[in-house]
Amino acid sequence: MYDSYNRKIQYLRVSVTDRCNFRCAYCMPAQGVKMLSHDEILSYEEFLRIIRILSNHGVKKIRLTGGEPLVRKGIIPFIRDIAALQAITDISMTTNGSLLAAMAKKLKAAGLTRVNISLDTINPKQFRKITRGGDLAQTIQGIEAALAVGLTPVKLNIVLTNMITEQDIAYFVDFIHREPVSVRFIEYMPIGESATSPGPSIEEIKAMINSFGRGKLKPTIDICGNGPAKYYDLPQAKGSFGFITPISEHFCGVCNRIRLTADGKFKPCLLSNQEIDVKTALRNGASDDKIAELFYQTIAKKPQGHTLTSPDEPTQFFRRMSQIGG
Secondary structure, three states, rough: OOOOOEEEEOEEEEEEOOOOOOOOOOOOOOOOOOOOOOOOOOOHHHHHHHHHHOOOOOOEEEEEEOHHHHHOOOOHHHHHHOOOOOOOOOEEEEEOOOHHHHHHHHHHHHHHOOOEEEOOOOOHHHHHHOOOOOHHHHHHHHHHHHHHHOOOOOOOEEEEEEOOOOHHHHHHHHHHHHHOOEEEEOOOOOOOOOOOOOOOHHHHHHHHHOOOOOOOOOEOOOOOOOOOOOOEEEEEOOOOOEOOOOEEEEEEEEOOOEEEEEOOOOEEEOOOOEEEEEEEHHHHHOOHHHHHHHHHHHHHOOOOOOOOOOOOOOOOOOOHHHHHHO
16 A cells, blocks of 8 residues: 555554543643543454454554553453454554553563553653653553563653753663663654643754763664664664654655544544544444545545644644544
């Protein structure tokens, strides 16, 4: 499957829930947002049918997101069902890690391949502030459990807000020397209202890393996942750093993903309000061919690039990040 700009589409990001046990300051307001009802959200059976159909049309990679995907009951059998689909070669998950320690072994056994874990600071007080109540120790335990059971490569996602400090960067430099993890710094994206503001630039983070006396960053090949990050090594480090630049140097030209929201909408682009309703078709008895047709319509609508920073046509978002899926 190729879109209008010759990008090969084989990656589906599936938001299994809009619920989350955190209230991250850059993701949703402190009081949360109106949650979907039981009837509004797709069932696992509906998700699985869509994935099965699309796996016959070139989709090979599935990423499970939320909200927080681990808060939805039944996630482990769901992963097992996806893994049984012969055409699916990679099943990953984005999680805040707070529930991962107790579930990592079963997730791995079910067929989950790897995890991305959000970790925006290693200062417990700042962590509670940015997540509005999260416990840093639980997320650290989740990272350790993921490494122990082989959900690798483990990738840590750090959104560059005004809460990150030089002490955080020093910790991550030390961490990749001890563990085979990929620490990825992500430019802040101004999507909706936020209680945070942008932090250091990617170039400032690189300069900090190079200043710690552990060697200089050196570009390396992309690691497993084939995502938008550009990766760098440090001498003698077991892990690596990645830098994701959706604003300063967007990667739309190689984007190979489509999103499926928890309430059954195909989204051709994270940074676009375009959606195609697949839930209504499912629940009205649509054939497999009709579901595939809706997916092809979504691919046809995939824009060449986002307009997030365009002065002429800036995007006004109808959904928050937690309602789309990271």
